[in-house]
Amino acid sequence: MRDRAGGGTGLSGLRITFRYIKPYYGLLILYALCVLVEVAYAAASPISLKYLIDKAFLPKDWEVFWIVIAVVAIGGIFNIFAGMLGDYSTAKVGGEAIRRYRTDLFVHLQKQSMPFYQKYRIGDLATRFSADMSSVERLITSVYPFLFRESINVVISLSLLFALEWKLTLAVLAGAALMIYSPRIVQGRAETANVRYKEEQESFANAIDEIAKGHKAIINLHQQRRLRERAEEQIRRLFTFGLSMRMANSLMERLPTTALLVLNGTMLAFGGYLIFEDQMTIGDFTAFLTLFMAVGQAGTNLTQLLPIAIDANVSFRRIGELLAEKPSVEEAANPAELPAAAGTVRMKDVTFGYSPDSRQLKEVNLSIEPGSYVAFVGASGSGKSTALQLLARFYDPAAGAVTIGGLDLRAVSEASLRTYASMVTQDTFLFNSTIRDNLLLGNEDISEERMRGAARSAQVDSVIAAWPQGYETPVRQEGASLSGGERQRLALARALLRDPQLLLLDEATAALDPSSEADINDVIERMRGSRTVVSVTHRLGSAVHADRIYVFRQGEVIESGSHSQLLKLGGAYRELWEKQQGFRFSSDGLHASVEADRLGKLAIFAGIEPELLAGIASLFSTYPCREGETVVKQGEEGNHFYIIARGKFEILKSDGAEEEKRVAVLQDGDCFGEIALLRGVPRTATVRALTPSIVLAIHREEFRKLTHEHPQVLATLEATLATRMN
Numbered sequence: 001m002r003d004r005a006g007g008g009t010g011l012s013g014l015r016i017t018f019r020y021i022k023p024y025y026g027l028l029i030l031y032a033l034c035v036l037v038e039v040a041y042a043a044a045s046p047i048s049l050k051y052l053i054d055k056a057f058l059p060k061d062w063e064v065f066w067i068v069i070a071v072v073a074i075g076g077i078f079n080i081f082a083g084m085l086g087d088y089s090t091a092k093v094g095g096e097a098i099r100r101y102r103t104d105l106f107v108h109l110q111k112q113s114m115p116f117y118q119k120y121r122i123g124d125l126a127t128r129f130s131a132d133m134s135s136v137e138r139l140i141t142s143v144y145p146f147l148f149r150e151s152i153n154v155v156i157s158l159s160l161l162f163a164l165e166w167k168l169t170l171a172v173l174a175g176a177a178l179m180i181y182s183p184r185i186v187q188g189r190a191e192t193a194n195v196r197y198k199e200e201q202e203s204f205a206n207a208i209d210e211i212a213k214g215h216k217a218i219i220n221l222h223q224q225r226r227l228r229e230r231a232e233e234q235i236r237r238l239f240t241f242g243l244s245m246r247m248a249n250s251l252m253e254r255l256p257t258t259a260l261l262v263l264n265g266t267m268l269a270f271g272g273y274l275i276f277e278d279q280m281t282i283g284d285f286t287a288f289l290t291l292f293m294a295v296g297q298a299g300t301n302l303t304q305l306l307p308i309a310i311d312a313n314v315s316f317r318r319i320g321e322l323l324a325e326k327p328s329v330e331e332a333a334n335p336a337e338l339p340a341a342a343g344t345v346r347m348k349d350v351t352f353g354y355s356p357d358s359r360q361l362k363e364v365n366l367s368i369e370p371g372s373y374v375a376f377v378g379a380s381g382s383g384k385s386t387a388l389q390l391l392a393r394f395y396d397p398a399a400g401a402v403t404i405g406g407l408d409l410r411a412v413s414e415a416s417l418r419t420y421a422s423m424v425t426q427d428t429f430l431f432n433s434t435i436r437d438n439l440l441l442g443n444e445d446i447s448e449e450r451m452r453g454a455a456r457s458a459q460v461d462s463v464i465a466a467w468p469q470g471y472e473t474p475v476r477q478e479g480a481s482l483s484g485g486e487r488q489r490l491a492l493a494r495a496l497l498r499d500p501q502l503l504l505l506d507e508a509t510a511a512l513d514p515s516s517e518a519d520i521n522d523v524i525e526r527m528r529g530s531r532t533v534v535s536v537t538h539r540l541g542s543a544v545h546a547d548r549i550y551v552f553r554q555g556e557v558i559e560s561g562s563h564s565q566l567l568k569l570g571g572a573y574r575e576l577w578e579k580q581q582g583f584r585f586s587s588d589g590l591h592a593s594v595e596a597d598r599l600g601k602l603a604i605f606a607g608i609e610p611e612l613l614a615g616i617a618s619l620f621s622t623y624p625c626r627e628g629e630t631v632v633k634q635g636e637e638g639n640h641f642y643i644i645a646r647g648k649f650e651i652l653k654s655d656g657a658e659e660e661k662r663v664a665v666l667q668d669g670d671c672f673g674e675i676a677l678l679r680g681v682p683r684t685a686t687v688r689a690l691t692p693s694i695v696l697a698i699h700r701e702e703f704r705k706l707t708h709e710h711p712q713v714l715a716t717l718e719a720t721l722a723t724r725m726n
């Protein structure tokens with residue numbers, strides 16, 4: 001749990017407020033003057049009573065009567081104007097202060113690097129910008145001005161009370177200490193309840209964000225009930241914390257009111273005694289009583305501000321926590337500009353970890369010539385995307401350096417790097433605007449022809465043209481209304497429009513069908529010579545024509561060279577390559593088949609004669625899977641064996657009570673569910689598609705028919721699986 005409230009009475013909030021209102025000192029002085037007028041008038045009114053009673057009513061003096069009435073009326077007019085002017089000053093100063101505070105927070109958030117956005121979830125940030133900012137706004141625009149005015153009011157009224165009757169005032173003051181200190185008894189409890197309530201609000205906002213973003217997966221996995229129960233539990237906690245916060249707040253407000261009642265009694269009794277003893281006139285007593293009522297009311301008002309001040313102070317701390325975060329990737333004090341001309345991109349002995357005690361890249365060295373096409377390949381989790389993100393300076397290396405044209409990226413200005421390099425990430429983000437706006441990103445200088453040219457290169461122009469609103473089609477839910485392939489192509493078109501020297505592609509064609517993928521690979525290859533392209537891909541077919549391929553394994557570059565050089569080397573690349581061979585696809589990618597030779601390379605079919613393998617190959621059917629689709633569910637009986645012809649799947653395990661945990665990622669050429677060929681046992685894990693994928697599947701019954709005629713196949717399979725399990 002973060003930032004649990006300690007003590008504190010809002011001093012840090014006061015200091016921050018002062019910093020933000022300081023530039024408006026002219027308006028602040030005006031406000032102070034207006035308050036003086038208002039307070040003086042409020043204090044003078046009870047005194048006028050003393051004169052009315054003692055000098056006008058009792059002696060029946062009309063002249064004094066009219067003078068007092070005239071003074072009160074003229075003062076009242078001044079008072080109204082002073083009030084209006086004071087309200088304007090506070091609204092203006094408070095509004096400006098909160099505007100600058102909000103902007104500072106927004107700018108600060110924009111400067112943050114990836115770790116910040118991994119630490120704070122959307123609900124955390126949204127709550128601090130909305131609920132917490134509103135609390136602070138209320139404090140600055142209403143509470144502080146009120147506090148200032150009422151404090152002056154109390155001071156002036158108290159001085160007058162002393163002047164009227166010091167003994168009675170002293171007696172009253174002793175009781176007032178009760179009023180001031182009583183709320184402190186519950187202040188700590190109120191603060192803790194307030195922090196808990198806000199944290200719960202934050203976590204509920206995160207839950208709403210999750211159900212909005214993951215609605216498809218939730219329906220698909222039939223998780224509505226589990227999430228509803230979780231939400232009910234959160235709402236219940238909101239209720240409980242809200243109740244204890246409100247009870248603590250109301251106790252804080254009631255204690256001073258109770259103390260005020262005791263004070264009233266004291267004053268009446270002691271005041272009565274002074275009148276009986278002729279130490280006080282009736283006029284003095286009436287004026288004293290009226291003034292005392294005003295002071296008492298002001299004191300009560302002040303104590304009633306306490307819950308609001310506590311609430312705002314907690315909010316100040318929560319916003320302050322964000323403002324204290326330092327970006328892990330910072331711009332140099334005097335940054336250099338990357339030249340427009342392309343330079344060699346290098347990684348020199350780069351070591352990097354997402355956390356201080358982990359190493360996702362270990363002493364990586366690579367060199368990418370200007371205008372070349374380079375591919376990063378390797379198993380899932382080997383560090384390809386991490387290396388690409390360091391080339392885009394989303395992170396800085398822990399050791400070593402990333403350079404472009406000899407300039408260390410840490411010394412380069414962010415603006416020039418973003419113009420020089422553009423990245424298409426795996427998780428395409430689209431703004432909730434139109435398709436056109438998503439492509440142009442506000443750059444109105446780009447002609448219609450250029451925009452369409454980029455869309456054509458990314459194979460998305462004809463798709464957009466087929467939509468009724470064409471380029472004006474609105475994008476909703478950050479692109480969730482579009483298919484994964486459409487999003488990926490739009491992201492590529494957007495990157496091409498920026499015309500970067502260095503194009504960084506992270507699995508940019510993973511969600512596309514084979515023919516669109518081939519078309520985009522053509523476009524990328526045609527860029528060779530004019531643009532440097534670095535492409536992360538797990539599909540080696542896309543890397544065949546690369547000038548240089550870097551093979552990653554566990555954060556290290558273990559091989560590099562051209563496709564033919566790496567095949568000749570006969571190492572990890574060759575092994576990966578062979579795993580991905582032996583599949584045929586229709587151009588729309590809806591149908592696939594596997595060759596008998598390829599089946600023979602799977603451990604479970606090793607040693608089976610080629611004719612029988614051909615028979616087994618013909619039994620496989622094609623299953624295209626949508627992104628997020630669950631192919632195998634943990635606990636359900638399995639009756640299919642699967643080979644991934646194209647795509648990426650995650651293997652998830654859960655021990656029942658806990659959330660599912662990813663234990664592996666499988667991709668092109670991998671297989672799963674072998675045991676289902678022999679018997680129907682519950683699946684030990686869930687398998688879910690990470691990208692649109694194609695799997696080949698064979699049903700146990702189909703396989704059984706074949707093994708009836710050829711029992712040796714079953715015997716081979718039994719033997720292989722038995723060896724694996726031992």
Ligand SMILES: Nc1ncnc2c1ncn2[C@@H]1O[C@H](COP(=O)(O)OP(=O)(O)OP(=O)(O)O)[C@@H](O)[C@H]1O
Binds near residue numbers: 355665
């Ligand atoms: N933001 C992150 N925080 C912590 N660990 C991460 C983060 N991103 C990636 N990793 C871990 O770093 C390692 C390398 O991941 P990376 O994404 O670079 O691999 P990859 O080869 O690109 O794999 P894939 O093709 O599946 O994306 C993996 O173990 C991954 O779990």
